[in-house]
Every structure is written in C-alpha cells, then in structure tokens.
Amino acid sequence: MLMADHDMRTTAPDSGLRIKTEVKAPAPAPAVARDSEPDIICRSVNLAYGDNHTLHDITMDIDDRRVTALIGPSGCGKSTLLRCFNRMNDLIDNVRIWGEIRVKSVDINAPATDVIEVRRRVGMVFQKSNPFPKSIYENVIYGLRIAGINDKTTLDEACERSLKGAALWDEVKDRLDESGLSLSGGQMQRLCIARAIAVEPEIVLMDEPCSALDPIATLKIEELIFQLKERYTIVIVTHNLQQAARVSDKTAFFWLGRLVEYGPTAEMFTAPKDKLTEDYITGRFG
C-alpha cells in the first residue's frame, strides 16, 4: 500500500555513500553446504503493544548461514521484529503477535513450543554489552550452567571454543577468573557473543551490536561476523548503513513498521527498487 505510490527505479542513485559501501562488498558465501530451506520464515507477522500497532504484515525469509541486516530509521520496528525471533517480546506486558514465525520450521509462537528451547536455539547479542557481574569464565558458560551442565572438562572446552569463536581467547585466556566487567567495551561485546555461541545456537540475533563501540572495536566485531556466518545464521539490526553493506548478504529495509524492501545487499545498495529505500540509503532522511 505504502509503496504503491513509488515508482520502481532501477538505476542506482548517484551518492558518495553508495560508492563507499560498494568498495566493501560482502564476501562470497562460504563453501559449506547450506540448507535450501530458509532458517526463519515470517508470514504476515503483526505485533501490537496495546493499541499501538508496530509491525504490519511482515513477510520475509531469512537464509541459513547468511548475514541478514535489518535497517531503517528509529522506531521502524526492526528491533521489535528481531526480538520476535527469540520471543523476547514476551517480557513486555500487553504484547500481541499474530501471523506466523517459523524458526527451523518450528512455529515458535505455537502454544506447545517451549520458549526456553527457542531461546537456546536463537542466541542474542544486545546493543549495550551486558556481561554478568561474574568472571569471564562464568559469563561464557552461563548458558551451559543453566542447562544443568556441570562437568568441568565440558565447560572448559566450551569456554575455550566459544572464546576462540568470538576472537577473544588470545586476549583473555590468562585471566578467565577476572570479572567480565573488567574488559574494554569491544571485548565485553565479544564476550557477549562468546556467551551467545557457547550453547551452540543455530541463529544469532544482534541488536545494534556496535553502536556503543569505537571504529576499531567495530571492525573487530564485523570481522567476527564474517567468521561466524560460516556456522550460524546471523540477523543484525544496525543503524550504520556502511556496516550493513559491509557485513550482510541480504538487507531488509523497514519503515513505519512495514517491510519496504528486502533483497541481496549488493543490489539494494546499488539499485534500490523503492524510492523510500533510495532516499534512506542516500541519507535524505532517517
């Protein structure tokens, strides 16, 4: 409805931003065989806080072991949608969700679905790094502890594997018993990533993971995302368009709770189909 008024332009807008993003085009897909079926399937997903209808008929598929970026101006519903994927919106009173969300072909909003299991399979990294006030070691293995795993060797292995996976092992391997809060901002965020991947999730959701970080730390996280997508499906919400262009394979643009455009990142940033998308990525609003 909203998009109907816009003419479908195929030519790329001439903008410095676009050129910059083109330089860092996403890396080729890993050689690992991927599922042909999408990891997350959304069919007409709607969400309302009380009377406030914030998501309208979102229909999109998120591919296995790809990075999908959700972009859009503040309040467009991208974080809300992200939080639907691991049912974090349950924590808010008065939330109603209808439509269908399937994660690995499980209808996560079905009454029989165990929310704990959903969250175990769909990890999440938050905007503000939020390590627990515990040691680095305990932070990483938190998910295993709550799953009831107390075997020392299993935990040690998981800790090392996850920290290596989050490219943090070399920096902290000699001080695992120090508080997670003693790390720098970027390290803390990678610690949160390590914590998320320690339970071997299938999907990792990232809600503006770099917004509080300096450029160097951001770069490290982005490199990490490249590595992670070989094993995990990643959905990242970001305000940083260059970041979306750099790290993602597909990009979805949201505006006022609606999915405006969704397609391969390279295409989206070079030849947006929608006028709104073009205006947004060229910086005319947002």
Added chain:
Amino acid sequence: MDLRKAFSRGDHLVWLTGSALGISLLMILGLLLVILTNGLGIFWPSPIEQVTLDDGSIVAGEPMQRQPIPNPGQPDHLQKHRVQLKVGNRDLYGFDFKWMDEAAIAKRERPSGIYLVERSEYGPLIGTPVRVLEGEKEVASGADAAAALAGLVDKAVRDRREVRAIEKDEIGAVNYDIERIRLQRRKLDYREKQGGAGDLSASRRKLDERETALKARYAELEEKLAKRMEGAGSSRVVFRTVDGQVKELRAFDMYRAYPANDLSWLGRARVYASRLWGFLADEPREANTEGGIFPAIFGTVMMVFLMSLAVVPLGVLAALYLREYAKQGLLVRTVRIAVNNLAGVPSIVFGVFGLGFFVYFVGGGIDRIFFPEALPTPTYGTGGILWASMTLALLTVPVVIVAAEEALAAVPRSMREASLAMGATKFQTILRVVLPAAAPGILTGLILAMARAAGEVAPLMLTGVVKLAPELPLDGFFPFFHLDRKFMHLGFHIYDVGFQSPNVEAAKPMVYTTTVFLLVIVVMLNMTAITVRNYLREKYKTSAF
C-alpha cells in the same frame, strides 16, 4: 543593601543548614562523650581517702562527688560544700555511701596499706588485712598478711573456676540427663493414659536403671565437689576497717584485692584491664550490680543472629514476589503501603503480638503436640530467645522488604534480558543474576534491621528476656541450641540495673558501662555487615562505566 544581597544569595540558608548540622553533631558527640567518660572511667581504681571528723569518728572510702550545700535565704547558701565517699563494707555499716560536710572534717589523708577487696557479697570491703587464718591457725599477720593477699586471691579465682566446672559442667550434665529421664517417664505415663501403647514396663525398667546410675554419679560428684571445696575453703583473712571493726572473710569469696593508695600507674592500669576483662567475660553477681555482662552480650548477639536468619529469607522472598512476580496494580500498591506503615508500628505492639501469637499460640501448640508430657510446665509456650527473635524479625521485616525491593528494582534490565535470552527461566535468572546483583542492597536492609533490633527492648520484655538467665541458650548439652530458653539482653540489662536494682546508686556506673558495650556491639555487628556488603558490592559491580 549588602545584607539584602547576601539574603538573596541565600547566605542565611547556608548558616541555617550549617548550624543545624553542627548542633546535631554536637549532640551526638556529647552523647558519646558522656557515655564513654562515665562508662569507661569506672574501672580505673581511685585512691581511698581516710577522713577524720571533728567528733573523732573515722571514715574511709573512694571519693565520689562534691556538692555545694543549699541553704536558701541564708548568706551561706551554696557557699559550703559536702563530699560523698563510697565507704563499702555494707555488711558492717548498712550503706555504701556517706555524705559529710566539709566543715565537719578535721583531717583528710590517703594512708598506705588500705585495701579494696571485691568479694562475692555486700559490695567491696575497704580495710587493712591484719591476719591470715588457716583453719584456726594463724599463718600470717600484719605486713605478711597483706603480702599473702594476692596469692590468696589468685588461688580463689582458680578454685572458683574448678568448683564451677564441677557444678556447671559435670553436675549440670547429670542434672540435665535426670531431667530428661523425668520427662521420658512422664511421656510413658502419658502414653499409658492415652491407651494402646502396649507393655511399657521394659522401657520403664531401662529408665529406672539409667536413673539409678545417674544418681550414683550425682552422689559421686557431690562428694568430689565437697572435697574440692574443702581444699579451697579453710583460709580466711581478717580485715580491720578504719573505725576499728573486724571482718573475717573467706579467701574463696574474694574476687580482687588491691592496695588502693600504694598502686603505681602501671598497677592501676593492670587493675583497670583486669576489671574491664572481668566485666566482659564474667557473669553478673549481686542482682546484676556487680560482676560482668557476658550472658547479656551473648544473648544480644545470638538474638540478633537468629533474627537475621529469620528476617532475611522472609523479607527477600516477600520482596521477590512483590517485585518480580506480582502483577503491579492497586493490590500490590496497597500491600506496599501497608508494609511501609508496618515499619512505623510501635515496638511494644509487636511485643504484645509476639506474646499472643508466637508464645501462646505457636509455642503452646508446639507444647501440646510435641511436649504434652511436660505440661502444664511449658517448654516452648513461654517466652524464649526463639520467640523474641521471631518477634524482632517481624518488627524489622518491613525494612528488609523495602530495601530488597529497591535493590531488585536497581538490577539493570539488560542483565535480566541477557540471562533470559540465553534460555534461562525466570527462576534461574532471579537466582543466578538478579539476587547476586541485589545482594549488597539487601544487606543494607539487613544492616538497618540489625541496628534497630539490637536496640529494641520493649517487645523483648514480653517475649523472653529476663533479669538473670541461669543458662546460656547455647551450650555443650545436646541439642546445643536451646531456643526455648530465656536469655539476657544488654538493653534490658541497662533498664534492670539502672531502675530495678536494690542498690541503684551503686549500680549507676554499671548502667553507663553496659551502655558503652551495647553501642560497641551494635557498631561491631554493623561493621561486619558493612564489610560483607562492600565485598559483595565489589564482586557484583553491575557496571564498568
């Protein structure tokens, strides 16, 4: 103009607020100063003054105070003075203190050789040792008697300790077992009366056998005690007071003796230290006016611990429900207001409630179900340390609930979300993330609760505090914690010594000293809790920024 400028700048407000703070600080300092000087000075041995009056009578004692004599309307109004001496020897004189007009005093001196002897009865004795008797035989006299005094006192201390060990530990244990046999026998009677218990004569026979054995052991111990007393007992010291009266004192009854006017500075310090230690570590004597306050310290600390054990789980669980589980709304708001108001209810009201609910209802119920054989003698259906602690826990639980709720609310949402997003249940999140992060705030609540509980007296008087408890609520006899026992408490001790004692004037210093130690105990309990809190705060610092 300048004044108006200063006024508009708010200088007067600075002065006003500053002086308010200053006055408060001065009052607190003054309070501490009064209590500390009065409380800690008392153990310092003062010299003994010997006073000869114009009529030729001689009095000796520790000078206490000097006052102007009021004589309204006359020219000498408040011009003349009188002095007060603590003369001791209550058994001889019938009083402890004596006032004398300075005008009637012919001579004042501090003669050497006068001793002050603390003893088991009648307050201190002031006099000169003249003879030491062993049985009917004189073993020392004059200066030798004085020299022998220190050794006799040391021996008395040792003897008393041994006698006490026999009385309390050995005979006490036998008595305890005999009492239990009596109760078991009553239990058998009770079961028989209830019917259907079968043949109990075997159990009875066993009890009889055990009792016979215990009684034999009791007789043995009695004999041992008598023998020990004999060994301790025959030495006596004869003292002569300044007015020529003679008093014979059993060495066994002496607690401390020192030549008040012949002490060096170091000697005084030693007497001071020994008295201070005695005050802390001994049991009270002479209707609490002498001896120490150890049982009261013990009772206070144990009560505060029991109260903490009860109040923390109760308060934290209640706060958890209010904050984490309850649906926020009118009902929860009402409950919160009620909880806050509960903190303002006068403590005596809690005392009455504790008596009615804990002592009579809960305690009486426990007695009917578990100790019916002992009835009508109550076991738990009477005041005791458990019920006093529970009453205080109830009194302080609002403080803990409020503090815990605030602490829970202060745990960042991001931390809960992190845990929930990992697949933790709400319960796991609370247990592993929220509670540890809220622990310092919860401890702040406990600190406030402990400070209030340690100073509370009124509810205790209804629920289990006594003037003199023969036994501590914790000892070496199974089951070690005797929560049904009555106990002593510093706050009540102050009241009792200060206002209920037969010899108020003599006990006055004890009031101050006990107050000092009540303050010390409260400060120490708080410091412990604060140290723990700071440690936790460091450990669970919620933000690095």
